[in-house]
Each structure stands twice: as C-alpha cells, then as structure tokens.
Amino acid sequence: MDIEAADFKKLRQLQWKIMENVAASALIPLMQIGDELGLFIHLYKTGPASAEEFSKSAGIDGRYGREWLLALSAAGYVTFTSEDDKFSLSAEQAAVFVENDGPALMIGAYNLLAGTIYNTEKIKSVFTSGTGVDWGRFHPCVFQGTAKFFKPSYAVNLVEKWIPNVHGLNEKLTNGASFADVGCGHGISTLMIAEAFPASKVVGFDIHQPSINEAKKLAKKSQLKNVEFVTASAKSYQGEFDVIGFFDCLHDLGDPVGAAKYANKKLRGGGTIMLIEPSASDNPEDNFNTIGQMYYCFSTMACIPASKSQEIGLALGAQAGPAKLFEILKESGFAEIKIAHQNASNMVIEATKP
Ligand SMILES: C[S@@+](CC[C@H](N)C(=O)[O-])C[C@H]1O[C@@H](n2cnc3c(N)ncnc32)[C@H](O)[C@@H]1O
Structure with a gap:
C-alpha cells in the first residue's frame, strides 16, 4: 500500500x-x-x-x-x-x-441500530460460514426498533397514499374485503388497515411468535373487532383473501418465490398482492446515497442473515430493485405488475391474480 x-x-x-x-x-x-x-x-x-x-x-x-x-x-x-x-x-x-404516536418520530431508528450492534458477533460468524441467523435470534431491540421506526411512515402513507394508489384497493377495502398482512411483525400496519376499513377483515401473520404476542396486545388495547393475529409462516397460513400484503418483508424471506406462489393460491381470482419494499434502483450505483447506505447496512445485518436462515435462502437484500421483484411476481403467476407509488424511502408494487 x-x-x-x-x-x-x-x-x-x-x-x-x-x-x-x-x-x-x-x-x-x-x-x-x-x-x-x-x-x-x-x-x-x-x-x-x-x-x-x-x-x-x-x-x-x-x-x-x-x-x-x-x-x-x-x-x-x-x-x-x-x-x-x-x-x-x-x-x-x-x-x-x-411524540411516540406522532408522524415525525424517528427515535426508533436508533433502537434498530442498537439492535444490529448487539447482533455483531452472531452476524460476524455467518460471514465466514455463509449460513444465516433466524430473525427470532436477533436482539429484541431489532423487533421493537423495526416497529417504532416504520410506524410514522405507515401512519403518514399507508392509508392516505399507498392503498389509494393501488388499483381499486381503497374501494375494495371500504366495501369490505379480507386482507392478509404477511410478516406483520408487531402488526402496526395491520391495525392501521383494520381501523381505516371497518367493513374489512384483516389478519396479520408472522413466523415470529413474540412479535405476534406483541401484536395481540396492541390489538386488545385498540378494541378493534375486525383484526386477528396468527403465528404462521409465509408458506403455511390458512384462509382465502382478496388482498395479501408483504410490507417490508418479502426480501427477508428465504423463499420469496415460494411465498408469492403460496399467496397466489390463497388469493381469490382478481385478488391483489401488494408489496412495500425499500425504494431502490436495479443499478446498485444509483442506491449509493444516504438512504441507500442505511438500507445496505440494515440489509447486511438483518435481511440477508434472516433470509439465509430459511429454506432456499435467496437473500434478495433490502434493495433488490423492481426488476428482480417483478420477475418473482411474474414467476409466481401474477399479472398487471407495476409500481403503484414511490417516495424517497419506499416503493409500493401491486399485481393481480388473473
Ligand atoms: C423487517 S420485519 C417487517 C415487519 C412488519 N411488516 C413491518 O413493516 O413493521 C420482517 C418480518 O418478517 C417476518 N418473517 C421473516 N420470515 C418469515 C416467514 N418465513 N414467514 C412469515 N414471516 C416471516 C419476521 O418475523 C419480521 O416480523
């Protein structure tokens, strides 16, 4: 040198x-x-x-x-x-x-960062083994931090911008539809949808039992009658739905193709799949900015190891980009795949079961 x-x-x-x-x-x-x-x-x-x-x-x-x-x-x-x-x-x-329930809260990001630092030794070991770390083995700060960090963005965008931009979704949910929120974590998004659309029935699924327990506590506090939380993986939940959402979760799965194919089976004809993913370009260089730097770091410390710990272990990464995500949806039998909405941090992808 x-x-x-x-x-x-x-x-x-x-x-x-x-x-x-x-x-x-x-x-x-x-x-x-x-x-x-x-x-x-x-x-x-x-x-x-x-x-x-x-x-x-x-x-x-x-x-x-x-x-x-x-x-x-x-x-x-x-x-x-x-x-x-x-x-x-x-x-x-x-x-x-x-302001814990306010739309501008950002302190959750630090819980998440602290959680990733607590996980350093675990992640360091899989760098050499090439294996993964199950989401449930992460420090609890990761679970709490994820829920707290994403909540303000959901509060501002989910019901006001993202759902209305997905073709026909607002109408469907207003009239009464069944919605599955797969990989719902603490169920923040699930509860928001249930509250905004009382005629709809919303079920949150997650493989991580402690997160579902937390979601159940929040549901009880909310007194909402149209929401339910069930511990289940993205390839094992039961029911038939009009809409299935994967909110900041598809890229964390070991087998996102299998999960999308399973969602296709669980959707009624004409049903909608809705993905919320980090905003990213297919060209990594375009992601070399402040938000991209943060996502690549979180992805290295959480998304890649979580995915690699599961069957297939595709490890898409948090910034897989639209081309890869579209390909997965196409391979899983979906049509009319498009970006419904995008801002600096997130993109919403919708597709239909023909
Ligand atoms: C980044 S968190 C997102 C949580 C929530 N959707 C949100 O936006 O706050 C990813 C979630 O996916 C869940 N998850 C990971 N693998 C899963 C699987 N195979 N089936 C169901 N959920 C899974 C994790 O337990 C975790 O709660």
Missing part, C-alpha cells in the same frame, strides 16, 4: 466523510440510553432546564446528565442556550424524539 499514490484532496474528503459518519455513529449508545431512561421526555417536561435540574428530575447523575446534554446539543438534537446554561427541546426536536 502506498499513501504516496493517493490523491491528497480525495483522501481528505474521504477522511472528512468518515469523521462525519463516526460522529453520527457515536450517538447510537447515547440515544439508546436516552430512550431507555426516558431522558427526552424528562427534558421536554423540565426544559428549559440546567443540567442539574434536568438530571435531578430524570433521576440520573448530574455529571453524566450534563455530558449527555452537551453531546446531543453538539449534534443539534437538543437546544442549548449559553446565556443561561440551559437545555431544552424545540418543537421539532420533541416531534422526532418524544
């Missing part, structure tokens, strides 16, 4: 990019601690507050409290005013870190 051969300007740019990434990554444990100890909520309630006032109210040591506040102020996550040495959360900071 010869540093003399390096372009100095390019080297400096790369080093600066790494410094930015390192500084951002350094926030992960602080965010996890903040979330677990409820520090954002305390700051929101007590702020503007001195570090001592905040720490006392949060029940934490004052010196740790001050350093945590300063670190997050440096990141722009907390507001600091030097005139009075006080800390607070602006309306925007509260929206992303405190």
